[in-house]
Amino acid sequence: MGSKQFTAKPGFWASLFLPRKWKLAFTPKIPDRLRLSLKQSTELPFATITAIATRKGLLWSAIEIRSTGRTDILGGLSSEAAVTLSEQLLCAINHYLVSTIESDKAQLIEIDEAIQTLTRSGHQYLALGDINQTIASVSGNAAKAIAHPLFDIERVPQAIVHQFPASLSMLADRDERQRYNSRFIASELTRYDMFFSDLDGRSLSQEQREACIRLENNNLLIASAGSGKTATMVGKVAYVLDKGLCRPEEILVLAFNNDAAKELRERLAEQLKVNAANLVCQVSTFHALGRSIIQQVEGKPPQLANWVDHPAGESKLIDQMINELRQSNPVFEKLWTQLLVLYPKADAPVEVFDSEEDFRRYISDRNRRNGATISTLSGIYVKSLQEQRIANWLWLNSIPFEYELQIPIGEKGGERRYDEYSDDSFRCAKLNRGILGYAAL
Structure with a gap:
């Protein structure tokens, strides 16, 4: 794994709109840090960098570099340039960390003993952070390099990985740590x-x-x-x-x-x-x-909006926003009216019930209440909330309809019998000379 010199800065057009220009440079001649030029030049030692991430924006992307005591967001990059710069940074940092480990291989024995002491005790579940914390507790630069938050063992050359003690397989092999934790959980459940x-x-x-x-x-x-x-x-x-x-x-x-x-x-x-x-x-x-x-x-609490501590402050603010939208936006006015008419009372979400069966029972109770007792805008009474929504929608859209239309059925001897159209999912509405069938909303 090598580390090459690179320089990054925002594109020409992006630099015209950025509040401040920047330039980020790395050279192998100074292998342990970056040089960042903003209003003035500053250095970012690799040992202090804790995270690197890319951010996608509407026009340009940015790269975020978090260091001890500061965060730098460098924008004005294309998506491809941001990804490339992130990879270059990770490569440079890990090349430096590997070099640090190689210069102090003898310390790997102490690191091995610390990890073995941790796993041998079987005292706790091992998260990746626990292993890193144990390694960081060992004094020396090699331990600091392995415990670095951006250290990626998959970027380490195999020739060097083979020199690592067996205990570091906890870092190199995710399955190894999972096998340890599975054994620990089984034992702990009994204990x-x-x-x-x-x-x-x-x-x-x-x-x-x-x-x-x-x-x-x-x-x-x-x-x-x-x-x-x-x-x-x-x-x-x-x-x-x-x-x-x-x-x-x-x-x-x-x-x-x-x-x-x-x-x-x-x-x-x-x-x-x-x-x-x-x-x-x-x-x-x-x-x-x-x-x-x-x-x-x-040194002082944040200043909150004047409606926060009022008992009905939030409701009043929402009402004010809705009224302003209704007056200024005809489309919102129509949609808001339909919402109130078609969904006058929201159902409780399924998440608050202990089981799906309880939720279905609740919906069933709401939908059928002692026959046709639910009023609609058209003046008729229906049997369920779904039918109420259908009837109100038809009324809002000026579609004439008949609720539970009687269907004539011919019988022997020329007699006629009238039955309701009784399918559970459909009712009928008259529209001009035809019959309109519609599903429950």
């Missing part, structure tokens, strides 16, 4: 069976227990309403504290609204056997967290 059987006032399911034990850098838990997500969050906090993997002040639990945050705080306090007011773990809403961060940085 903590009594703990999870009486947690937060209930016994957690097998899936909930595994969700508590898995401690990847990022975990995505997908679960339906009422399936025990709150209990799982409480269980995860209790588990990591019991294992001694975190201190209470290092834990942040976030909820979307105040009621959910209050419930989480109370249930956590009850599980940890402390008063909710004395709970050291931080439990907050996303908005409260953002506000506290701004206050810490700026």
Whole structure:
């Protein structure tokens, strides 16, 4: 793997519109840093760069370089140029890191011992971040290079990879780490069976227990309403504290609204056997967290809109916006009227129900209420909300119709009998001289 000299800057047309011009340069003569020219020239040492990403814009793309204490967004690039520059940067950084490792190969033995101590204890689930943290705890430049957030072992020449100790297979082979974690989870489920059987006032399911034990850098838990997500969050906090993997002040639990945050705080306090007011773990809403961060940085809380703290402030603001749109936009006025007429009351979404069967039962109850008792704009009464929408739509579009049209049926002896058109999915509407069939909306 080599690293070549390169220089990047915005295209000619893009530079005419950018607020400030920039130039980024790298030369192998100075292999451990970039030179960035903005208003003045500055250096970005590779050891301080933590992330590189590309951003796509409407006209041009940009590349984002995050370093310790600063973030530089360099725009005015074509999509292809941004991708090329990102690859050049990663290549240069990894070439520098590999060179650093090669210059201190003896330290690989210490790194190997540290990783083996971690895996031999079998004390915790191993996320990739845990392995990097263990490597970073070893003093020396080689350890810092391997623990660098942009170190990519797949960019390391095979001749050098073969010199790495076997323990570093945790970095090189994703399956190796997964095999270790699978063995750990099976063992931990047995070891903590009594703990999870009486947690937060209930016994957690097998899936909930595994969700508590898995401690990847990022975990995505997908679960339906009422399936025990709150209990799982409480269980995860209790588990990591019991294992001694975190201190209470290092834990942040976030909820979307105040009621959910209050419930989480109370249930956590009850599980940890402390008063909710004395709970050291931080439990907050996303908005409260953002506000506290701004206050810490700026020294004062952010100024909020004057309607935020009013009990009906949000509703009044939305009403004002809708009224302004109705007066200025005829298309919106028509669509808004149709929305109110055809969907006068929104159904509860399926996500709030414990099962799809409960949702269907709820819809069935709403749709059929003791015969034709639901009024429509045309003055007739129908039997379901779907039929109400159909009748209102026909009325809005000036289409004459008859609800539950009687169909004459001839019988023996010349007698005629009248039956309703009774298909569950269709009703009939008269339009001029024909019959219009329409499906329930």
